[in-house]
Amino acid sequence: MFTYTVKRLLQSLIVVWAAVTLMFALFFVIPGDPISLKSGEKALPQDILDNIERKYGLDKPVYVQYLRFWGNLFRGDLGYSYKNDKSVNTILHDGLSTSARLLFWGALFQLIIALTVGLTSAIKRGSLGDRIGTVFSVGIQGIPVFVSGLLAQYLFGVLPFQLHWEWLNFFKPWPQSWHAGVIPGDSWKGIILPALVVAVVDAAFIARMLRSSLLEVLRADYIRTAFAKGLSARRVWFHHALRNALIPVVTVYGTSLIAIFGVAVQTEKVFSLPGMGSTIADSALSQDAPVVLGLAIVVIAFGAVVNLIVDLSYALIDPRIKIDAKAVH
């Protein structure tokens, strides 16, 4: 297990290096450059553009910029935004906490929704609940985040405010203070809509996955045996069936967590949350390389860590699965 984990970590480092190098190169291939982009409707004199290039070291050859980037990275310095001169470290520090909280609540809501809908649909197969769950799963998956987000803002913000139904107004500012890192210290309503929007997209898919996986397991011989032994339905479902049905679901859930990151990016933009979402979009458009590269490192590292955790979790869920470094090799 230890050797395997170390090897996977090393692989992840190589992936991060390759991806960041590729992205670094892309910034010099795509048309335009971040400094001349500063000239919009009004042209900036070349002398001014030269000043800005010198300030960010963009007047140096590409390989010098590349080596300097990695040199600074090893010292923990991700550079400064071309757009507003803000430290990328600060941007990441500020943004990561918000994104992490949104991801936490989104993932939690997703799990609750997926388990509830999936279990209900499987156990009460063919019932009204199952049918509603199916419609919900299919319907919600097709709605883009920017639509569901704005719709949620209208239904649970604008409309209740106009009708003076403040109790239903869940469109509130993102909390400013937190307990234990993730519990809102104020404006708890502020997390509900963004987290739900993040959650529902893949929750529907996971719920369908859990339903079909459970139905398959419930047809297995050992489940029939368990019922024949006189075990209660609840014990059979939750102790024997659910545990086995969760293996494929966990795989999907792990992948989904990475996908959630993408959904969270859009959600942060739609809800204007101070996370990394809008920063990624804005920085990419304005070719703000230091910010994009800094964020890329985080996103790629996040993906690698999640994949590793998912692989390791198989062994915890099903003791029959053993991770063998040699086999992996």
Added chain:
Amino acid sequence: MTLVSADYLRMVYMKVQTLGKRSAAVIAALALAVGGNVVVAHAAAPAYIDCQLFGAGEPDFIDPALTSTLVGANVATMLFDGLTDTDANGNLYGEVASKWTTKDGAKTWTFTLKKGLKFSNGEAVLPSSFVNGWKRSMDSKLASEVAYHGDFILGMNAYSTGKGAFPSSSVVADDKAMTLTVKMENPTADWPSIVGHSVFSPIPTSMIGASGKVEEDGTKLVGNGPFMLDKAITKRAGGEVVIVPNPNYGGKAALLSKVTFKISSDVNAAYNAFASGQCDNGPIPAGRYAELLGKWGTKGVKTTLGTDYWGFNWEDPTVGGTKNKYLRSAISKAIDRNQISTVIYQGVRKPASGLLPPGLPGYTPGQGITSTRDLDGAKADYKRWLDLGNKTPEPIRLSYNDGAGWDKVASIIIANLKEVGIPAKLDPYPADGTYFSKMRKGQGQIIRAGWFADYPIADNFLYPLLHSKSIDGDNLERYNSPVFDALIDSARSTTNKSFSQSQYRRAEIQALRNDVVITQTVNRGIATVLAPSIATFPITPLGMVVYDQIVKN
């Protein structure tokens, strides 16, 4: 002397309400006795939350030396007062300067400063504060995008490009006499208007040599405006910029106790935040002007000093040069500006009749070849052009940057031209920020463009947009007219205000009516929806909201 808090007074007032006049008088007397000698300027001022200013993006900077955007400059002007400024009616007035004089044919200007003004940290605002501010903002190491505004000053270009020292002999402060003398590179009759730009703000000694990161710490960006930063700012979507009244402000005190600017990355989300009660004003999503202004009122609508126009590439064989004047005038007469104003901007941007916008000193209406649609005139001019043996080998391209709604404007114009028989087509350029640099190289045929005033003077439109020295810069049409240049040059070199305005007017006619090198469409405006509690919402023609004069009930 004790200052009684607003909460304390509110509590006393509530007691008055509940106990009746006699008891109230006793309580009030006791309250005053406990409070000591009371100084109360006014009742508790309301706080204000703005979702509009940064409703669709983050500011670049709010540091006056660095900001190059209207939204950033709006906050900067609340934090810093310059020598002069423009009021909500477009009138120039002395802000820190009490008066100014000129000599040497507008090549030397002397400003006399008001005495007793202070920065928010208590330091006096002196002529040397301006020298310090300009030294910082024009420093090549600071690399400000707006440092080039200093090029009007003799020798400043060498300093701002790192090729020379600060031109101390051109900017001379006399702190005893409270005068600041500035020597210009060329005669600059409009200097008092230009020096109102935020890049010419003063700084206290604590900010000498400060980097651009100074604004990230609320205690370090110290200004002399009606407000001061409340805390370190978070210039991120979802973040806030909070300003509070400057206790040392020498002018009229702000009527609000706090202004919070909420930063959003999405205009729809920002509007929804307003409509769900989170803010006092909010932006209007595209296409909803008529609906939302009808619902919330039009107090937040103002025509500003900006004009949208389409330019003809002067070097293009089909539309450029003197030989194609009739085609250009046909196109100009064919455009239905009213349709663009009502359909696209729902009346917020008004049909323009010239390049210079209403409200600009020296503005004269009707300077363009036409301000209303003249279909018959367009057909006649097009026929004349064809009769001269000209033809359009392929549809004329209307170039624009994609993703900003210009395709809708271009589509209207193409439909307008079709009625005249002029073939035209859309020519979108990717929304990657490279559109203007490509147009500057002469790639366009009919070019979508626009301009917003840096300072309220005619020269700020006519020189950068149409003078031959601006080719490769903002003269996207690559217009090169000795007649036009001569008119502008003569206007710039005189201190006779009426003569210079007359020359600018003639130059505008030369470009728009005689040469028809550009055709104006609409004048720009800004619009915001306001909560019913907002009684007064002043906006200057430069598009700056005067937050210190907002009245909230």
